[in-house]
Amino acid sequence: MKQKTLFIVAAVVLVLVFLIGSQTYNRKKAEESAKSIQSNQAYLVRMHSPVLGKDNAPVVIVEFLDPACETCSEFYPHVKQMLSANPDKIKLVLRYAPFHHGSDKVVAALEAARKQGKFWPALEALLKTQHEWAANHTANVDLIWSHLEGLGLNFQKMRLDMLSPEIISIIEQDLSDARALNVTMTPEYFVNGKPLPSFGYQQLVDLVDEAIASAGH
Numbered sequence: 001m002k003q004k005t006l007f008i009v010a011a012v013v014l015v016l017v018f019l020i021g022s023q024t025y026n027r028k029k030a031e032e033s034a035k036s037i038q039s040n041q042a043y044l045v046r047m048h049s050p051v052l053g054k055d056n057a058p059v060v061i062v063e064f065l066d067p068a069c070e071t072c073s074e075f076y077p078h079v080k081q082m083l084s085a086n087p088d089k090i091k092l093v094l095r096y097a098p099f100h101h102g103s104d105k106v107v108a109a110l111e112a113a114r115k116q117g118k119f120w121p122a123l124e125a126l127l128k129t130q131h132e133w134a135a136n137h138t139a140n141v142d143l144i145w146s147h148l149e150g151l152g153l154n155f156q157k158m159r160l161d162m163l164s165p166e167i168i169s170i171i172e173q174d175l176s177d178a179r180a181l182n183v184t185m186t187p188e189y190f191v192n193g194k195p196l197p198s199f200g201y202q203q204l205v206d207l208v209d210e211a212i213a214s215a216g217h
Contacts (some may be wrong), residue, residue: 052080
């Protein structure tokens with residue numbers, strides 16, 4: 001009987017040790033996650049970043065995008081639909097990660113279009129026609145112009161603006177921030193500072209839904 005009692009006591013102690021250890025581990029992981037999110041903030045959003053959505057939206061999706069990335073063009077309509085389905089709740093912030101050869105020139109063209117107030121129409125036009133100006137992981141900026149016709153852009157001014165130090169600096173800053181955040185592929189998403197646990201559209205949806213629920217919406 002005494003031996004049985006000792007066995008029960010030992011079992012209870014082991015369970016308590018396990019529970020305390022689990023709580024300590026979970027608390028540590030939560031603290032590490034919070035620190036990671038806090039440290040990410042400095043690199044996630046810059047003053048120059050294109051933004052779609054309400055300024056005070058409780059959920060912020062930061063996307064590192066390469067305009068020549070096939071997966072980026074496939075995901076973009078779904079992300080935009082997500083914003084439409086959650087009006088005033090989600091804001092999209094775009095950052096550049098032109099990893100494909102020649103993509104930096106296409107990014108420069110997009111920034112030049114932004115100077116004329118046509119960033120989003122230009123981006124969508126190029127993503128829809130990506131297969132016509134990007135092949136074999138190489139972007140050919142000379143082939144983009146016909147796909148931007150009809151947007152009311154001044155192409156001569158765009159070509160001059162593409163060479164401006166301001167636009168070159170934006171691209172360099174975004175690439176630097178991408179490296180700091182260990183972004184190695186596109187599209188890469190962060191939701192309120194949290195990176196996706198693994199790549200996939202459903203993972204993005206789940207993280208956004210979690211953020212909306214946490215914000216009380």
